[in-house]
Amino acid sequence: MTPTPSFRRARVAAAVAVVAALAGATVPAAAASAAPGMREAAISQARANVARNAGVFGFGTGQDLVLKDVVLDADGASHVRFDRTFQGLPVVGGDLVVHQDAKGKLKDSSRAAAHDAAVKSTVPKVTAQSGAAGALAAAPGVKEAVSTPELVVWAADGTPRLAWRTTVEGTGDHGQPAGKVVVTDATTGEQIESYDAEHQAVGTGNSEYTGTIGIDTTAKSGGGYTLTDPVRGHVTKDANNLSASSLKAASGTTFNSTTNVWGDGKKFSSDRATAAVDAHANTAWTYDYYKNVHGRSGIKNDGKGATVFVHVGTNWDNAQWSDACFCMMTGDGDGTTDPEQVDLDTMGHEMTHGVTSATANLRYSGESGGLNEATSDIFGTMVEWYANNSVDTGDYLFSDQSTPPWLRRFDKPSLDGRSADCWSSSVGKLDVHNSSGVGNHWFYLASEGSGSKTINGVTYNSPTCNGSTVTGIGNQKVAKIWYRALTVYMTSTTTYKGARTASLNAARDLYGAGSTEYNAVAAAWSGVNVS
Numbered sequence: 001m002t003p004t005p006s007f008r009r010a011r012v013a014a015a016v017a018v019v020a021a022l023a024g025a026t027v028p029a030a031a032a033s034a035a036p037g038m039r040e041a042a043i044s045q046a047r048a049n050v051a052r053n054a055g056v057f058g059f060g061t062g063q064d065l066v067l068k069d070v071v072l073d074a075d076g077a078s079h080v081r082f083d084r085t086f087q088g089l090p091v092v093g094g095d096l097v098v099h100q101d102a103k104g105k106l107k108d109s110s111r112a113a114a115h116d117a118a119v120k121s122t123v124p125k126v127t128a129q130s131g132a133a134g135a136l137a138a139a140p141g142v143k144e145a146v147s148t149p150e151l152v153v154w155a156a157d158g159t160p161r162l163a164w165r166t167t168v169e170g171t172g173d174h175g176q177p178a179g180k181v182v183v184t185d186a187t188t189g190e191q192i193e194s195y196d197a198e199h200q201a202v203g204t205g206n207s208e209y210t211g212t213i214g215i216d217t218t219a220k221s222g223g224g225y226t227l228t229d230p231v232r233g234h235v236t237k238d239a240n241n242l243s244a245s246s247l248k249a250a251s252g253t254t255f256n257s258t259t260n261v262w263g264d265g266k267k268f269s270s271d272r273a274t275a276a277v278d279a280h281a282n283t284a285w286t287y288d289y290y291k292n293v294h295g296r297s298g299i300k301n302d303g304k305g306a307t308v309f310v311h312v313g314t315n316w317d318n319a320q321w322s323d324a325c326f327c328m329m330t331g332d333g334d335g336t337t338d339p340e341q342v343d344l345d346t347m348g349h350e351m352t353h354g355v356t357s358a359t360a361n362l363r364y365s366g367e368s369g370g371l372n373e374a375t376s377d378i379f380g381t382m383v384e385w386y387a388n389n390s391v392d393t394g395d396y397l398f399s400d401q402s403t404p405p406w407l408r409r410f411d412k413p414s415l416d417g418r419s420a421d422c423w424s425s426s427v428g429k430l431d432v433h434n435s436s437g438v439g440n441h442w443f444y445l446a447s448e449g450s451g452s453k454t455i456n457g458v459t460y461n462s463p464t465c466n467g468s469t470v471t472g473i474g475n476q477k478v479a480k481i482w483y484r485a486l487t488v489y490m491t492s493t494t495t496y497k498g499a500r501t502a503s504l505n506a507a508r509d510l511y512g513a514g515s516t517e518y519n520a521v522a523a524a525w526s527g528v529n530v531s
């Protein structure tokens with residue numbers, strides 16, 4: 001059975017508290033509001049104007065207008081935009097704008113194509129297969145591709161002719177949804193053009209925990225945006241309150257926006273995209289932390305992104321990683337004190353469970369289970385330090401934003417009332433979220449040293465279990481040592497004693513045997529009774 005590690009088993013008591021480019025018509029600012037009926041009148045006048053001025057618009061037999069947009073000016077002038085069809089087929093490059101005065105009189109026209117959009121002949125019989133085959137060959141970057149051909153009239157350049165516009169949809173380099181649109185001449189099979197069906201965009205996210213931030217999103221060729229990260233391959237979805245146990249990667253719904261502005265920045269928000277902003281951004285921070293600090297490209301080091309679910313369950317005050325689903329799942333908190341479980345260290349913690357599964361695969365019980373949890377706490381916290389956000393600052397408190405004031409802490413883990421500060425022969429009998437205390441305490445001692453210290457406004461006081469004084473070497477060095485220990489030396493059954501050996505091997509590799517760093521790692525382990 002595949003474990004689905006979460007960041008807590010139970011809440012700690014008291015929580016211690018397209019188409020071708022449109023030639024743009026220049027239009028003046030629209031009126032703030034228009035009288036009812038004006039829009040409808042403008043549309044019917046525009047249709048009549050096109051029919052009366054067929055020569056101006058290249059509008060002939062077999063053609064039809066499809067309304068696209070209406071702009072009404074303050075002075076009553078109107079600008080009515082149409083796409084057109086020929087014998088029912090979309091005409092690429094056939095779009096036009098009818099400019100009318102307040103009385104509906106034609107003033108001017110704008111047309112996309114340099115040539116008449118009318119296809120002079122009737123549509124010959126052509127089959128779809130030729131178009132589809134050509135399109136697949138023209139979209140080599142799209143894997144597991146499915147192609148959907150559509151017959152169109154190509155009138156964007158040259159003599160209007162029949163063409164296949166084929167949408168090829170599949171997955172891109174990072175496992176994210178990706179697509180290409182390929183247009184081929186229906187008679188000759190020659191490629192006319194191809195373009196990405198989606199492209200990278202930067203949206204504005206009003207997050208719960210880190211203020212207003214830029215987020216990587218995807219612009220769809222048909223308009224609008226989705227919370228798909230084309231850089232890292234993550235897709236953030238709404239679980240629609242399905243429970244974690246019933247979720248699969250294909251479950252839920254994608255987030256869409258017409259504006260690429262997401263969320264309202266509030267906790268417990270009724271805007272479901274708000275938690276998605278944090279989950280999307282903080283998974284990206286985690287991905288970037290692993291890539292830029294440790295040279296690891298994604299959870300499996302294969303450059304692929306994961307699915308990230310928000311709004312899992314009802315009042316589910318938890319988050320979880322699932323290997324089976326290759327998904328992160330986040331709940332909405334307890335509905336009172338704990339908001340949505342999507343803050344930086346939480347997302348870092350869950351994605352790290354995926355990294356651990358893909359490397360040492362520490363068994364999720366006994367001492368190895370404690371090491372598994374400590375690893376997620378350590379790198380979750382390091383993501384917070386890496387993001388260097390002024391709202392959610394770096395600290396040695398875990399889940400301090402989504403479980404205020406904190407769920408666990410590193411300097412003296414026992415302050416939560418359950419976690420172990422020091423190793424003992426019975427520590428492996430504790431819940432993995434509490435036996436992790438020994439590892440978290442080691443990480444703090446190795447990073448910051450023993451005794452009292454105020455960091456970013458938070459006061460810590462870390463004891464040692466053997467009465468020694470430990471001098472820290474900074475969390476970046478300790479994290480590098482721990483990452484190498486995890487990915488090179490630890491195995492599924494590593495115990496705390498084994499973790500000491502693994503991290504000393506890693507410190508020796510990185511900084512040399514007997515180096516300051518090597519000695520600090522050893523002293524910190526002795527300080528938590530692991531020798």
Ligand SMILES: [Zn+2]
Nearest residue numbers: 005006007376
């Ligand atoms: Zn966990």
